[in-house]
Amino acid sequence: MVRLLEKKQRTGSILTTFAIATFGLHLFVLLFLILQGLNIQKLSVRKQPNFVQMVDGKAVTATDDLARDPEAIRQFVSKTMIAVFNWSGTLPPQSIEEFSKPQIDRGILIRTPSSGSQKVTTSSWVASFAFSEDFRKGFLSQIADMTPPEVFASNSNQIISGKLVIKRIYPPKQIAPGKWEVGMVADLIQTKQSENQRLIVPFNKDLLVRAVDYFDYPQTEKMTDMQKAIYSTRTDRLEIYEMRNLCLLDAYDNVNGATSNQCLQAPNTGSFTR
Template sequence: MVRLLEKRQRTTASVLTVFAIATFSLHILVLFLFLLQGLNIRQLSLTKPPNFVQLIDGKPVGNIDDLAREPEAIRQFISKTMISMFSWSGTLPAQNIEEVATPKPDLGVLIQTPQGGSQKVSTSSWIASFALSEDFRKGFLSTVAEMTPTEVFSENPSLMMTSQLVIKRVYPPRQIAPGKWRVGMVADLIQKNRVGGARLITPFNKDLLVRAADYFGNPQGDNGTDLQKAIYSVRADRLEIYEIRNLCLLDGNNNLNNDKFTQCGAGQTSDSFTR
């Protein structure tokens, strides 16, 4: 009888031991699966979104290479960005029918200048500057602030000035590296007094270096402010300008139907693009 009880106890102990080992192994397996899943989720969160669709004139264009961009999309990006950057009206873009008849005044955005002071740029210039690379944007805005007349923000109608960038031509992009292009632009910067109509026309021929960029959608979606939506729409082109240089036309700008242009001066950089 005693032997039978001892045998049953050993059998029960063996079963409990096997059960404990199996349970422990199962916990280890579950922990390993959790770790593996966590690593997969982290890897997915760090992966940049693929460029499945590219829009040209509102029409989708298939794109397999994430660094590839259609030439016309690059040209439209350049035109849209530079016009927004250098067209100053002294008023904000209308957001509704009422603002079309009575536009709100543009109070401007204060920008620190290299001299240590601060000057204003138009709101449209500030928003368009998000189409620039982050390392280039700050210095570029300082230069734009120095170019922007204070009369743009004047409340006196007799003193107010406007500025408009009139683009004559944007040359076909030339690829200089995977995902990087060089684009020439021929334009005039026209500054005009609202009263009297006196105009100052300045040639604005630039050589722009553009590259493909990542884009992450607005996390707030339709709940974001108009300003936030505008900034995210600027980045939606998946392109950014990372340098601007002066552009020299080899034919003296007498013929806009050829591609004869070069960079002005070997020593000039983006800091001297307005000269």
């Protein structure tokens, strides 16, 4: 009888120990799953790492989300402004065949305050996505007013082309965390194909650039060529949010940093395209 009681006590003790161990294991697994869930939530809301485009084409992760390489900023300004004033009358080639036989650019209609609706080139429209949204609309309106209708002419004798020839882009000058001022000296050259006449207009501007975030399109396999071009303009994680007239006698060229009276007395047209 005593032996039976001892066996029952031993069996009960083993079951109790097993139940406690099982409960502890389940509790540990539950805590582990909660911690994993919290880590996954942090990853889902965390910003993508910013990259700084180096001169040699390599990219390195920036230690600061607002950091950008000065040469990358200059290259961004250069390629954006050249694309804005690419008035060739043809679409950017998307294949090898289109290099030899480019497609005609029909243009994109933009509403303007002065003349109702005017066309801008597809290149100008795509490049405009490198500008901040509040600045882009007014900028496109003035580009539409500047773009000659002859750019889209079907008659080769009437076609006018335009391009921006950049003479100099000054080193970016930081004005705030993640914001820079970049001076650009350039000429806007319009050429009439049939007569080989050229109209050269100085286009000297101060561009204000800032760092921005960038997120990839969620369904890249379904992107059109137009969508790919638009998203590619945002991959530099930079945008132009303001443009001003550049005075060549200001602190960019003034060793002492003083602004010339000649610049201060110059009339302000209130337009970034004049």
